[in-house]
Amino acid sequence: MRNTFANTFYEAALKDERLCTVVADISPAGAMDKFRTGFPHRFINTGVAEQIMIGLCAGMALRGLRPFAYTIATFTLFRPFEFVRDDLCYHDLPVTVVGIGGGVTYSTLGGTHHAQEDVAIASAIPNMSVLAPCDPAETRAATQWAVNEERFRRGPVYLRLGKAGEPELTGTAEPFVFGRLRYLKRGEDVCILGYGPILKLAFELAARFEAKGKSVSIISCHTVKPLDAEGVIEALRRHRHVIVIEEMAPTGGLGPQVKSLAWDSEARCRLDTFALQDAFIHVYGSHAELLAAHGLDTASIARRLGLD
Amino acid sequence: MSAPLRRNSFDAAAARRRCLTYRRRILDISQQVTALHVAPAFSCLEMVDVIYHGLVRSDALPDGKPAFRDGFVMSKGHGCLAQYVILEEKGILSRDDLARYCRADGRLGAHPDYGVPGIEASTGSLGHGLGIAAGMACAEKIKGSDRNTFVVLSDGELQEGSSWEGFMMAANLRLANLVAFIDLNDFSGLERMSEGHPAFHPVADKLRAFHWEAVEVNGHDAEAIFAAVTGRRGDRPLAVVGRTVKGKGVSYMENVPIWHYRSPNKEEYAQALAELKEIGA
Numbered sequence: 001m002r003n004t005f006a007n008t009f010y011e012a013a014l015k016d017e018r019l020c021t022v023v024a025d026i027s028p029a030g031a032m033d034k035f036r037t038g039f040p041h042r043f044i045n046t047g048v049a050e051q052i053m054i055g056l057c058a059g060m061a062l063r064g065l066r067p068f069a070y071t072i073a074t075f076t077l078f079r080p081f082e083f084v085r086d087d088l089c090y091h092d093l094p095v096t097v098v099g100i101g102g103g104v105t106y107s108t109l110g111g112t113h114h115a116q117e118d119v120a121i122a123s124a125i126p127n128m129s130v131l132a133p134c135d136p137a138e139t140r141a142a143t144q145w146a147v148n149e150e151r152f153r154r155g156p157v158y159l160r161l162g163k164a165g166e167p168e169l170t171g172t173a174e175p176f177v178f179g180r181l182r183y184l185k186r187g188e189d190v191c192i193l194g195y196g197p198i199l200k201l202a203f204e205l206a207a208r209f210e211a212k213g214k215s216v217s218i219i220s221c222h223t224v225k226p227l228d229a230e231g232v233i234e235a236l237r238r239h240r241h242v243i244v245i246e247e248m249a250p251t252g253g254l255g256p257q258v259k260s261l262a263w264d265s266e267a268r269c270r271l272d273t274f275a276l277q278d279a280f281i282h283v284y285g286s287h288a289e290l291l292a293a294h295g296l297d298t299a300s301i302a303r304r305l306g307l308d
Numbered sequence: 309m310s311a312p313l314r315r316n317s318f319d320a321a322a323a324r325r326r327c328l329t330y331r332r333r334i335l336d337i338s339q340q341v342t343a344l345h346v347a348p349a350f351s352c353l354e355m356v357d358v359i360y361h362g363l364v365r366s367d368a369l370p371d372g373k374p375a376f377r378d379g380f381v382m383s384k385g386h387g388c389l390a391q392y393v394i395l396e397e398k399g400i401l402s403r404d405d406l407a408r409y410c411r412a413d414g415r416l417g418a419h420p421d422y423g424v425p426g427i428e429a430s431t432g433s434l435g436h437g438l439g440i441a442a443g444m445a446c447a448e449k450i451k452g453s454d455r456n457t458f459v460v461l462s463d464g465e466l467q468e469g470s471s472w473e474g475f476m477m478a479a480n481l482r483l484a485n486l487v488a489f490i491d492l493n494d495f496s497g498l499e500r501m502s503e504g505h506p507a508f509h510p511v512a513d514k515l516r517a518f519h520w521e522a523v524e525v526n527g528h529d530a531e532a533i534f535a536a537v538t539g540r541r542g543d544r545p546l547a548v549v550g551r552t553v554k555g556k557g558v559s560y561m562e563n564v565p566i567w568h569y570r571s572p573n574k575e576e577y578a579q580a581l582a583e584l585k586e587i588g589a
Contacts, residue, residue, distance in 0.1 A: 020450070041450055044481070052439045052473035059443015059457075062428065063379075065450065067443075082433060083470070087440060090430050091422050 001161045001197070002100055004136040005143050006031035009068065012147035013039055018066040019147060022046060024053040026071045026100070050080040057095045058087035066094060066152060072106070073099025073115030073160060077122060084156070089125045092155035096146050097122075102132065102160035102196060103247035104276065107290040111280040115160075119195075120252025122158040123225045130225040131178070132160040132195040135169040138222055141176035150178070162197040169199055170220065179223045181231040187215030191239035193232070195221045195254060198247040198291070204298040205243070208307045221254055232258055236267035243272045243305070247296060250275040274301055318362045323530035324586040326361065326397075327353050331557050331584050333393045333406075338571045341410050344418060347555035347567040349389035351493040351527070352460055354587070355550050356382075356390040358533045359458045359489070360398070373399045378455050379444045381429045383437020384462035384491060385419035386568075391426070392416060400426040435468025437461060438488060442478040445486035445545075460489045464496035466511065472518070478545045479519035486545040487537055488520075491527060493554035497568060515547045527552035528587050557584050 013019040013035060020042040021035055036043040046053045050071070057067040069076050076099045077084060088095045099115055106113040122130050133142040139161060145151055146159060170176075173184040181193070184202075190209050192202040199220060206216035219235060221227065236242055236258070244255040255273030262271050276294045283293040291297055295304075302308050330353055338346050359380055366374035382391050392409070395401040401416070401424075408414025415424055419432030429440045441459035448455045465471055478486050492511060494501050501508050512522040521543075523536040527550020540546045554568070555561030558580040561572075572580055 044446070044477075046473070046477050049473040049476065051435075051470040052442070052477045055436060055439020055470070055474060056443040056446060056477065058429075059440040059445070060447040060450075061443075062440065063444050063447030063451070065447045083436065083439070086430065086433055086436055 001133070001136055001139045001166050002031040002164055004139045005098065005161055006034065008140050008143040009147065010034050010038065012144070013042070016066065016147065017042070018064065020044070020060060020065050020067040022053050022057050022060075022067055022069050024048065024050045024071045024075055032070060050075050051083050054080045054083035054087055054097075058083075058091060058093055061093040061095050062091070066147070068096045068098055070098040071100065072113060073102045073118050074113055077115065077118050077158065081121070085125050088156040089127045092127045094152045094155060096157045096159055098159045098161065100161050101163050103198070104290050104294070105163045105287055107287045108284045110282070110284065116276050117249040117252075118158070118160060119224055119246070119248045123252060127155040128225065129154060129157045129223070130160065131157055131222055132224055133222050134194070134196055134199040134220045135166050137168055137170045138176060138220060142222060145176070145178050160196065166197040167200055169203065173220070176222065179226055179228060181228040181235070182220045182222060183217060184220055185216065185218040187217045189214040189216065189239060190241045190243065191217040191219060191235045192243045192245060193219045193221050193235065193254065193258065194245040195224055196247055198245055198296065201245055201296070201298050201301065205301060205305070205307070208302055212307070224254055227254075227257055229261055232261050233265045233267070236262050236265060236269055236271070239269055241270045243274070245274045245296070245301070247291065248275055250278050272305060274304075318358070318531060318534040320531035323354065323357055323361065324588065327357055327530070328584060328586050330357070330390065330393045332581060333396070334389045335572070335577060335580050337389065337406055337409055339577055340407070342571055343569050344410070344571055345386040345389060345569060346571070347561050348384065348387045348462070348493075350556045350558070350561070351552040351554045352384065352387045352489070352491040353390045353556070354528045354530045355460060355489045355491065355533055355548070356387070356394060358530050359460070360394045362534045363456070363458060363487075363537060379428055379441065379457040381431070381437045381441040381444070381457070381459045382420050383431055383441070383459050384434065384465060385431030385437075387460065387462070387491065388418070388420040391420060395426040434462065434465035435470040438471050438474035438478070441488070442474050442481070442483060442486060445478070445483040446481055448485055449481070449483065456485045456487065458487050458489065460491060463490060463492045463494065463501060463508075463511070466490070467496070467505070467508070475515060475518045475520060482543075483545045484542055488545065488547045489533075490547060490549045491552050492549055493552040495554045495563065495565060495568070497565070499565070500563075512547070512549045515549070520545050520547045522547040522549055524549045524551065526550070528556055557587060559583055
């Protein structure tokens with residue numbers, strides 16, 4: 001996802017000289033190296049200093065540039081939080097805050113590097129939009145949106161990405177539209193909603209449901225804010241069983257919002273939500289192992305759904 | 309490469325007359341509300357006056373109002389009354405705007421708000437303005453424009469780590485088109501900084517160590533403030549460190565922390581008006 005973002009952004013930067021990148025010592029500049037080499041005067045590294053990364057972006061946006069702040073999610077959003085809130089959101093500036101490794105992607109680095117509350121925190125700020133694509137192709141679509149004219153009529157966007165090696169999930173999906181949920185697969189009985197690379201579990205769960213003769217829809221809620229409430233309500237109405245999976249804290253994310261919409265729309269389906277635990281879990285294995293420690297693995301979810 | 313600054317001569321006598329008028333106007337506004345930041349506005353008033361009347365270049369719009377070509381950020385947002393009364397005089401804010409200061413039917417609050425005419429950034433939380441101003445200056449440099457950016461900081465907000473991130477990056481980016489004015493009135497909300505935080509001083513040396521050009525002046529001497537900017541070397545960002553007095557011009561306000569936020573009552577107001585006079589070098 002990192003490389004897809006960087007390549008898509010670079011292509012856009014060839015055509016739009018207002019696009020700039022402000023990074024805070026992302027190590028190595030890796031994926032962004034092409035941009036850095038191609039447009040050295042539009043690439044700024046503030047070093048290990050995230051508040052000024054956001055402050056610079058605000059001032060640059062106020063002067064007509066289109067800056068992207070880019071580093072590990074916890075350092076683009078948490079460390080400079082008040083700057084994101086005041087400088088970007090209060091001013092309603094078209095700055096894109098790119099968070100690499102949303103959720104607990106950096107599994108071996110410990111809790112200091114986990115952005116497991118990022119979507120809730122970003123969503124809580126007025127004017128902020130939150131985008132969380134699920135695979136490289138959707139990252140490409142989201143990035144193409146993030147550099148287009150329509151996007152720059154909006155204020156700040158938090159673009160939550162994974163890291164590298166995510167599988168493609170959206171091959172046969174309908175087109176990406178900002179603010180609209182997207183069916184990756186259509187079925188009749190069960191509907192699994194989520195955002196981000198964790199959606200790969202949806203496909204594994206779908207196979208288990210299908211083995212029991214049920215047909216399954218899978219939806220990417222890539223735009224977590226503004227959430228496509230109508231689309232969610234329709235999914236609640238059209239399926240007997242709706243499941244939300246998110247790699248995010250159990251508070252303030254998609255699951256609680258879907259539950260709220262289910263109540264408001266008097267939905268009659270069964271509704272299950274799965275999220276990270278409200279806990280810092282000191283497991284230093286692979287991303288999948290840390291997710292399993294949070295109960296976010298196919299086997300655990302299947303067990304809790306009575307699928308085993 | 310430093311962007312050219314306006315180098316016409318600066319009429320210090322006119323600045324003294326203006327600042328007396330501004331102080332009176334701010335005191336008038338103080339009678340409309342129970343609390344406002346009089347003393348912090350009085351300490352930075354001469355610096356803000358020099359910025360608007362001596363440094364910021366403007367083009368005349370068809371309606372006679374100025375369109376500023378150079379940028380200005382009031383990073384010490386609590387000093388914004390100094391900005392409001394100047395914007396009023398320039399016709400950018402109306403008398404009615406100031407009459408509705410901190411009222412539900414108005415648009416001016418106790419901190420400047422982006423979107424209000426003449427206000428380029430919302431501040432209030434300290435330690436934000438320098439970064440925003442540096443971003444503006446950086447954008448102008450990227451675009452190849454000759455626009456300068458001016459920013460006024462309080463000394464208290466230099467305690468914010470973010471201010472030092474800003475100093476560091478402005479110097480790294482060689483933003484010679486950025487000028488920071490530091491209102492060194494020696495008071496934070498609670499105490500005299502030189503007493504509570506003795507290691508805070510000397511400020512100018514710290515800035516020089518961060519590769520800024522730094523000039524110390526009497527922050528109530530408009531001529532010296534103007535000269536500090538026009539006489540700069542111009543190959544790096546400039547800090548004008550202005551030694552000032554919080555509440556300058558009103559005896560009972562000077563260096564008395566409660567006046568950070570209190571409005572004078574009727575008797576105090578009358579006394580203040582009687583005391584005010586032109587402040588010289």
